[in-house]
Amino acid sequence: MAQNAALDTKVLALKAKTLTKNDYDKLIEADSLADAVRYLKDNTVYSKYLKDIDPEKAHRDQIEAALSKLTIDDTEKLLHYLKSSDKKLMSLITMQADIESLDILIRGLATGKDLKSLKDSLVYSKTYTKVNWNRLIEAEDWEQFKNDLKGTPYYRRLEVFDTIGPKEDLLQIEKSLERYYYDFLKKVLSDFSGKSEKKLVQALRESIDLENLIWIYRAKKFYHLKPATILSYSLLGGRYVTQEDLNRLAMITDEDELLEELKKFSQYSFLFEHEPEDRDLHMERRAERYQYYQFRKLLKEHGVTRALAYLRLLNYEMKDIISIIEGKRYELSPDEMAAYTIYNTKPEE
């Protein structure tokens, strides 16, 4: 408990620096994209990360990379306070950063970009990354790229792909890395047998459920994938959705029947009970808002649960900032923008 006390306080201290309702209002009211960036730069915890960015010329990828650095910094700070078994859970955050940066480079390689030009878009923990990024961005082709990853767990996920370029392979590669992340999550969760983190484990297992349901829905509707392929990329270790459920869902061919079956998962029916256009457009945001409230509650818990909840919420905050900035670009009204944010930014009546 004494160890947790330090961690708990640290998390609260970090949380206090994140955006408030007032900040969100100001961002949404901002006259332009540049004004919104300027507001972030002058008034929020992100100023340190945005100092080299010119608000007038700010670019989405650039801002996203800058904002993500806060998550990495905070993760590194919190890792100091954790015992080694808990560190593993938190290392998911640094692994996620690794994978997202790898995705950026792989996409760059597939489209023939010079990887060195992508250097600023890469966000990773210098202390905990498993990848030698400086060497990796020197890679000139896929073979060399894979070779540079030897000795990291990512190599095994990429070595079976002989070439890169065709769109299909790219999706497979990205899904393959994502699946590795969730397999690792499943393993970490199964090692957490103690009661204290039970609620955290449940929330994270629900995140697996949500990923699976959205994947099956989309794979059927948009990619028209075969059951075997769908199941190859489905995730193990969910909370309410069993393997039998997944097997059954993957075999359904009729779209309406699938939707009816999906709605039967009462916890997650909120994803599917909307008109088709609304459903597709906001499905991911709805899943995230669902988890957002879960992690808000978990923030009141202690130890690693609170720490991880904070980092998840920070991730949602970053996504919201990006949504608002994108909203500014397309000149959406505050009401419209609220539909795209995870945090409830709806203006009060």
Add this chain to the structure above:
Amino acid sequence: MAVENVVMMNVVGNLTDVNKFAKDIFLFNDIQLVDAMGEIDSGRFTLPVDEKNLEGLLGLGSLVPGSNTQIQKKYEQMTKKLLGCYDGQLKYEPETIKNVDLDADTIVSDTETFLDKFDSETDEIEKIGEDLQSVDQSIEAYSYLKELKEPMQKLFDMQFFKVELGSLTKDNAQRLKNIYPSITSVILHVGDSPEGEEVFLVITEKDFEYETDRMLKALNFKLLPGFSKDFKGTPEQIIEDLTKKEKELESKKEKLQAELKVYRSSNEENANYLYNELSMLTTINIMEGYMAFSDKNFYFSGWIPVKKEDTIRTITDQFPDMIVLFKAATPDLKPPTKLKNNWLFRPFEELVKMYGVPNYKELDPTPFLSLTYMFCFGFMFGDVGQGLVLLLGGLLLERKGNQLGGIAARIAVSSIIFGFLYGSVFGNETLLHPIWLRPMEDTNTLLITAVIFGVGMLIVAYIYGVINKVHQHQIEQGYFGKNGISGFILYLTILVTALGAMKYIPLPGGLVTAGICIIVGLTLLIYLQAMATNAVEHKPLTKGITGEYYVSSFFECFEMYLSMLSNTLSFIRVGAFALTHAGMFMAFQTLAQLAGGGVAGVIIMIFANIFIIVLEGLIDCIQCLRLEFYELFGKYYEGDGRAFDPVTSEVRRLDAAL
């Protein structure tokens, strides 16, 4: 005088002799390289015009600087490789090739021959290593199929089926099981790999090959590299054959390794030679960077100690056509300073260098510093036992080549001597009878003695200062300055007059008055020193003197009085630290008694001794250094010279920089 005189040596030699000359100079070592090109450009490198020098003179018109970094890199690469062959175990002994004629081409080609043979053998061993690895992989692959009693050829020859062996992670194996119903291949779990993955044999009808491949790829199915159609027998036979092959390869590898070992050891002497020769070529290349070259000649410049002129002659006399000129050092050449002290003082040169090397015209302060440093330290830190500990430690360090060890050993001896004077052994004052006094019992004598010795040291410092300044023709500072003759006499007069006035020494009243008159006169002289200098140099009296001068000079005089007083009293610290030393022991002894003596008391006293040796030893060293650098050096020493830098250290530095 402990500053060794140096002389500039200029050499013009035949181009063909350059390697041998450079090597001999390097081994001679006692020479500081000077950029010959710079010397020639500045007109200092001149040759008398006579027939003998004609060629050298002609060459002066079309010079190029030496050194070739390209070649040097090549040499260094070869040296590195050569070292690699012997795991860095070759010895650097330039003396061994003293009498060898260095021919760069032969050395390079000999080294290449050696390295080629070495490389070809290691390559072969590496190749066998790779073969071994692939054999091991195949053994692993077929060991999963041991239970299959049919020859593999039968499987591979199937017309409508394709056979594959590969592995999946546990999680993906789980997914594979989930999709079994929709798979159109035969999939057999045949075992687990050492990496913790599950191994599967997959037999697919060729019509469904595309589908199956996609599905397997989606699961990250990794083909086992050792599973190949080249092996046709039953898995058991294949493994048997491969094991036999593995043994053959291993014995071949061992044989080659043994051969390589023999080759290495039989060539070690030769390699050592080559290593030294290559290192010398690198050195020569660096030295050539300091030389200038014409079509036929090389030009070399360097500082050598005057005393070594004859030794150098014996080197240059080997080359019949060599022109060698020696040029005495003059201040405008800024000659380097080479310190030369006997074994007692030599380690203290380090302390002097910390402040600065004496310039060419200055007296070397090392002997005076050494004596006073030893005296002051012993005075403060007088203890027979602790001195012995310090002596042992110092000697050990000195043996390891650490100059500070030498200093420690010497001041330790002084500490032992004062230990006898104070009668102190490891802080114990009952074992020995003091020859002089016990610090705590006769405080006044101790402090006054310290100041008296301090005054003595200051007087010597004044003398040093006067000699240095007069020697450098600094009339104003030397004669009329506060640290010059006037300042010196003023200091002495104040001392004598003050002591006389206070009746410490018998002095007739008239002399006191005379002393006061002298003091006023000298103060006035120092106040107006610029005017006095002008008078001596027959210049207008007020030349270069502004209103500001009178004000600043007034404050300088004021400061001079202050510092005379503070410098003198500063030496009280020598006595005071002797008291601290004894006092600390008393504190620890009290602690030991409080602890009831016995084992605890002994432990406390051991700790006390360690504590005092380390902490107080360090503090006393620093206090002595302060007295030397501030109170004494401030009076007489500039230290703005540059140290003589022998060729070896210069080469080492440049070699490291490349």
